[in-house]
Amino acid sequence: MPRNPCTYLPRRLQIVATLTLFLLASIYFLGTSTTVSPAVDPYLAQIPYAKQLQSSAHHVVDNLDKHLPALGVNVNAPQWLNPFRGAAHTPPPQQANSSSGEARWYSDFKWRNPFSSSVTLDEERAVLPPLRERPPVYTYFDAAGRRKDAVSKQAEQDLLHVWRRAWWAKGFKPIVLGRPEALNHPQYRAVQTLELAPELEMEMMRWLAWANMGTGILCNWLALPMAAHDDPLLSFLRRGEYPELTRYAGLDNGLFVGTKAAVEAALKATINSPDVKTVKSIVEAIPADTITTDSSHSGIAFYSTAIISSKYAAIASKFSLDSTVSEGMSMLPPLINSHLHMTWQNTFTSGIAVLKPLAEHTTTLIAPAIDIARNLSQCPETPIPASCPPNRPRCKPCVSSHMLISTPPVFRNTSTLFTIGTIPHPYTLTSLRHDRTTLDVKFIRRETSRDAWILAATKELLGTGLSSFARLVSVKEIVASEYGSARGLWLTAEYPPEISSSESKDLEELDWTFGFSLPRSPMDDGKSETPVPGRERRPPPPKQEFGDSTPPTDAELANEVRLMELARRHMGSAAGNLAAELKVREVVEAWNLADAEAWKFIRAWEARRTLERRGWVEEEDEFSKGVFHRWIDKIT
The missing domain is CATH 3.90.550 (Spore Coat Polysaccharide Biosynthesis Protein SpsA; Chain A)
Incomplete structure (x- = not known):
């Protein structure tokens, strides 16, 4: 009596062989997509206009994707017809006043997500915390x-x-x-x-x-x-x-x-x-x-x-x-401004930290931050030296000492230490660290490390065991939380504030950020105009920490300046129009996802703060001008 050849196989292999044969038979008999003529299939001969109906159905399916955009549906036709397709997320709507220059953002309570693109579905739009309501x-x-x-x-x-x-x-x-x-x-x-x-x-x-x-x-x-x-x-x-x-x-x-x-x-x-x-x-x-x-x-x-x-x-x-x-009235504004500045200095008794995570080849990168720190540590002009505010009779006048300015390689979470951080775009940082004017995909993938800035800056705060992605949440809280934003100023290396001119809008923006007017006319000759206690000279630049590396020479500093200018031009809108350079920038960002996310977040954070303040000033100035215009009418 003949036996089934499958019986010679183990039980499990019999099941596998049977399923395989069934699958192959199904593909052979049912998998074809060719048109079957009524001559081959006698049942189709009994359907009126069968060939025309079949042809029309194929025509509709093949051209459906051409007509869907006109109906407002932007989706591939076969996928749209698939009842088992997965749900698709849509980008959140654009909010009012959510862009400034190249910076774009979306305000949402999900801002602590490591990557903004998981919320916005847009690599260039950062998620920021909702604006705090100002009473x-x-x-x-x-x-x-x-x-x-x-x-x-x-x-x-x-x-x-x-x-x-x-x-x-x-x-x-x-x-x-x-x-x-x-x-x-x-x-x-x-x-x-x-x-x-x-x-x-x-x-x-x-x-x-x-x-x-x-x-x-x-x-x-x-x-x-x-x-x-x-x-x-x-x-x-x-x-x-x-x-x-x-x-x-x-x-x-x-x-x-x-x-x-x-x-x-x-x-x-x-x-x-x-x-x-x-x-x-x-x-x-x-x-x-x-x-x-x-x-x-x-x-x-x-x-x-x-x-x-x-x-x-x-x-x-x-x-x-x-x-x-009138002379006494004119003495009040500088007196009050000096007290506001002095109160700020007395709050941060540990001084100012200009963050410098990667010491080698980044001296020029933090130069604007050091200038701001020197202005903040400088003693303000005042008509009454060594005076204290009415509510703080035991203050520490600025003439007695200057604030300490340091350049630590890591961020330190100290409530009495004010931090000025400058974060470079990964393209800028790669150019400076490797002394290259141009970058290519091969070099980026084989010769550079990933997320160098965020790993170095948070090494002391978070240790060395966390990935760069896990550090993003902490960095965002350092920058944008109510506690962190009051104890730090964060800048992007490619768009530093211009403070060399006393009429600079960037310097005015810093005044509104800190709440007092920063000194405009530092005394560089080292001499005091009035007897001590009096107006002090501007503090010298801090002694920077270079770790195991040696301080840069003048030639190296000049080369850093040149590379910074090239990187800024590359990051500008004009360079963004070049497909080749844009591709390199995207490759660098993809290779340094955490550093790129932190840079975009800080860029958007500073842009929104400036936009909020300027928008309010423009709105409120209309009423303020009315107050003074009524006064002018009375005295003319």
């Missing part, structure tokens, strides 16, 4: 009754500019109000019918303008944040939630916080007060329990008349004579 801080300025000479006018404009810049740097949105905002309040006419003391009338105008705007902070334009970014009072104010109408002990009427309802209630109580015609402030007119007083604070400096008289005799003496009042 409004209001001040009131009215030209009526102000001194009309040009010197006083300019001094008050400078004081308002100093006030706005200081509050903006601490995370607030400073807004200058005037009489038009008070006129918009329904209680304005009721206030005008009262016979108020001049001091109370001015105070009522301030509160009417504040109530017209709503919940927020009412601040005198001589009250400024004079503390570290994470000061308890400033952190509370940034939250934007003020459960009670509150004033602050020692600041008189310099600072109030509250909701719109609480401010309206205080205004109504003042208008209905039987003592409204005799008191000089709202605090005196309303019941004591209407406003809460906070005595535990030290983050605000108020340069009131009483404070100036008691602490700054040189300015107070000018105010004592009508002929020198």
Whole structure:
């Protein structure tokens, strides 16, 4: 009796052989895609117009991809018809004000993802954290009754500019109000019918303008944040939630916080007060329990008349004579600016770290960062040397010592150390480290290491065991978290700020970032113009750390400058139009994915910060100009 040949095989091989034969038979009989004529298949002969229907069906499928774009469907036809196709992600929509130059970004809470392209599906669009909401801080300025000479006018404009810049740097949105905002309040006419003391009338105008705007902070334009970014009072104010109408002990009427309802209630109580015609402030007119007083604070400096008289005799003496009042006014802006700068220096007692992870051939790369560090460590000009802010009587004046500037090879997470980091594009870093003017794919793949910058910069913070991809999250938090952004300034090597000119827009941008005006006129001759304590000369460049390598010679530095210029031209938009150079750039980025991601993130972070500030200034300047134009109308 014949036997099945498969029985000679093991059980498992019998199953495999059977499945293989079945698969081959299916492919042979069913896998053909050729047209079967009715002559071969008798069943097709019974279908009317079978050949025409079959031909039309093939024509529709073959040309479907040509008609889908016209219907708004951008997909391959066979894949679109496949019921088992996978779901496809679509790029997130473009957001308003999400680009500046070549930098593009998308604001989203997924910004901690190592690679932005996993969210944006775009290699060139970085994911940034959503913009932090800036709570409004209001001040009131009215030209009526102000001194009309040009010197006083300019001094008050400078004081308002100093006030706005200081509050903006601490995370607030400073807004200058005037009489038009008070006129918009329904209680304005009721206030005008009262016979108020001049001091109370001015105070009522301030509160009417504040109530017209709503919940927020009412601040005198001589009250400024004079503390570290994470000061308890400033952190509370940034939250934007003020459960009670509150004033602050020692600041008189310099600072109030509250909701719109609480401010309206205080205004109504003042208008209905039987003592409204005799008191000089709202605090005196309303019941004591209407406003809460906070005595535990030290983050605000108020340069009131009483404070100036008691602490700054040189300015107070000018105010004592009508002929020198304008001179005293002009001394206030540089004094306040010097105190803001000094407070910043006292916050970072460990000095300034100019990050230099790869010492060899990168001296020119960090040169702009060192210039900024020298400006920050320089003593500001002040009319009263060795003076301290009103809220910090035990400060450490700048004339006693300079800040230490160092060039560490690694990032150090120290709260008292301010870091200025310069990250190069991988193309720039590869050119400098290997002293090459041109790069090619073969050299990049065989002769260069991957993600050299991020591995070197985070070696001490994260150790040596993590991959470069895992380090990206920490780098992004160092740059963009609220804690990290207040303790560091991050630049891209290809687009450094221009600070050589006192009129530079980049230097002005740094002023708004730090909250004070950086020194414009350093004394390079090493001599002090005034007796010590007085204005000090600019600090010398730091002694850079080169590790095991030797300091570069003049010829090597000149070569670094040349390579940097070539790399910047290559990174520019003109070079990007050349297909060959663009391909090399893409290869370098693909070989250094982590370094390229960090560079794009920092580029977008700085571009968005600049765009946000300039957009706000342009919007707010329209109202500020109106305030001063009304003043000009009164004095001309």
